[in-house]
Amino acid sequence: MDNFEVRFSGSGGQGLILSAKFLSAALMAEGYNVAQSQSYEPVSRGGLSRSDLVVSKGQAAFPLSRGLDYLLILHGAAAHASDGLLSKNSLVLVDSELVPEPPKGDFTLISLPFTDTARKLGNKRVANIVALSALVARAGLCPMAVLENVVRTKTPPKFANLNMEAFEAGQALALQDA
Amino acid sequence: MAKRINLQGNQACALGAIAAGCTFYAGYPITPSSEVAEAMARELPKIGGTFIQMEDEIASMGAAIGASMGGLKVMTATSGPGFSLKQENLGYASGAEIPCVIINVMRGGPSTGMPTRPAQGDIMQARWGTHGDHAIIVLTPASVAECYSETVRAFELTERLRVPVVVLIDEVIGHLVETVDLDALKPSRLVTRKFADGPAEGFEPYAVTDDMVPPFPRPGDGYRSHTTGLTHLPSGFPTQNPSKAEAALVRTTDKLDLHADLIEAVEVAECDDADVVIASVGISARAGQAAVADLRSKGVKAGLFRPKTLWPFPEAALKAATKGAKAVVVPEMNQGQMVLEVERLLKNKSVHGLGKIDGEAITPAEIVTRVTEVLA
Structure with a gap:
């Protein structure tokens, strides 16, 4: 894949922009040029939040999304915010608990228990890492070891074990489903 | 050696400023420009520079101007509401020809508008926000790499020409993260204002020189100088003599025409x-x-x-x-x-x-x- 677009979407405070940063770092390490943008409300929690990656081997003229290859939806607030950017090649991953009414259309939709998996690990706030890991494992965006290294080195020591457990759990979720 | 990193536009402005020799930042954080202040607060102490969070945008602009009058390369950053507040002091910097760089990351307006949303509504304000006929330069980067390189160029222009330079960015570019090669962006030279080095006796702080840019008296170098927002003679003292007042004003605007080749970039x-x-x-x-x-x-x-x-x-x-x-x-x-x-x-x-x-x-x-x- 020389060019592709990824969107992390949900509600403010879910760690969507952090997930996007982790994936950006992994993709850069793999030689890609990444343009990462974000949109959020002027509140510290809640509201529609998203971060997009426009990934290319060359230089992207327009750094914002024009058509999503991969879409993650972690909250119902974002369920239909990206409908206009989906096509039949899109892969859409949604949280089965928080997105009860996912987008419908001619694309691949996978509903997985990201939040519930995180909760069982002891903290639902790591749902973003569960989902990131599941998305990358399922879509093969980069080698898992590269992403794992990014998550490990960029996570504060206090959360290191929890994030690595979330990473493993996300990968397992994706493989179970496949 | 390529040093590839994922860098944000606002952070690139800060790194570009430091690479250009900026050692003083005064600001008041405001969305969507706050990362400029964050990065300056982190980076400036490492090089012995000074970061001050002031009580508001007006004071930030004043502090930056004061530090520049002390001979430092200075910057502040803001967004719409703060840019409005800075206009009075920005006019002073233009009239008194005090080098300074102002980053304005545009958000939805008017007033507090839409803080986290992009806009380009300050295009005319950047040119005409402060009152009176005045010289100003406005640069508009369109990528993260350009946030860095245009901030470097902003310092080159403000130091070389003694004109305030606004780096006008929209929220998308300010918050955009792109993969850049930091080593390729590093400036190959440092441009610093021309400091006065002639005799102190009879020194004129606003002397009319061939390049229309008066040498800058560095405090402590022994030059007597007077700086005012009032229309002033080459001596620095106010005048309302019609021909002298006009000549003084026209020099500050004509110097942009004289140096058009240096300024223009498309x-x-x-x-x-x-x-x-x-x-x-x-x-x-x-x-x-x-x-x-x-x-x-x-x-x-x-x-x-x-x-x-x-x-x-x-x-x-x-x-x-x-x-x-x-x-x-x-x-x-x-x-x-x-x-x-x-x-x-x-x-x-x-x-x-x-x-x-x-x-x-x-x-x-x-x-x-x-x-x-x-x-x-």
Whole structure:
């Protein structure tokens, strides 16, 4: 894949922009040029939040999304915010608990228990890492070891074990489903 | 050796400033510019520089001007509401010819508007926000790499010419993260203002020199100088003598004409055979670039004209780039500001605006649609 677009979407405070940063770092390490943008409300929690990656081997003229290859939806607030950017090649991953009414259309939709998996690990706030890991494992965006290294080195020591457990759990979720 | 990193536009402004020799930052954080202050607060102490969070935007501008009068390279950063507050002191810096760089990351306005949403509504304010006829330079980066390199250029221009330089960024570019090669961006030279080094006796702080840029008296070097916002003589003292007042004012604006080659910077792409030219800045110009490719693939001869120096407006370059064009389209995230300048310069051309003020960036598809309407 020389060019592709990824969107992390949900509600403010879910760690969507952090997930996007982790994936950006992994993709850069793999030689890609990444343009990462974000949109959020002027509140510290809640509201529609998203971060997009426009990934290319060359230089992207327009750094914002024009058509999503991969879409993650972690909250119902974002369920239909990206409908206009989906096509039949899109892969859409949604949280089965928080997105009860996912987008419908001619694309691949996978509903997985990201939040519930995180909760069982002891903290639902790591749902973003569960989902990131599941998305990358399922879509093969980069080698898992590269992403794992990014998550490990960029996570504060206090959360290191929890994030690595979330990473493993996300990968397992994706493989179970496949 | 390439040093590839994922860097944010606002952070790139801060790193560019430090690479250009900035050692003083005073600011008051405001969305969507706060990362400039964050990065300066982190980086400046490492090089022995000074970061001050002031009580408001007015004081930040004042502190930056004061530090510059002390001989330092200085910067502040803000967004719409703060940029409005800085205008009085910005006028002082222009009138008294005190070098300073102001980053303005544009958000939705007027007033507090839409803090986290992009806009390009400060295009006219950046030129005419402070009162009176005055010299100012405004640069408009369109990528993260340019946030870095244009901030470096802002320091070169403000130091070389003693004119305040505004780096005008929209929220999309300010918050955009792109992969850049930091080593390739490092400036190869440092430009610092010309400090006075002649005899102290009879020194005139606003002397009329060949380059129209008076040598700057560094405090402590023994020069007596007087600095005022009042219209002043070469001696630095106020005057209301009509011919002397006019000469003093005209020098500060004429120096931009004299140094136009140094100031002007544009990107012109595929305009040679273009039937339609898209003229735009910032993220709207990036959409324009994508729209040119889309239009060309459909057989429409389109080109892009992108001022990197927005003010003074690159008049001759615009006329040259649009010479053969039947129409010019100006996409901008406001109700029509830059388009007024383009209309003024291209009186005999068919010039069309494309405005958007809903807090979302203009898309390549919207530009393609507008161009198609215009050519129909």
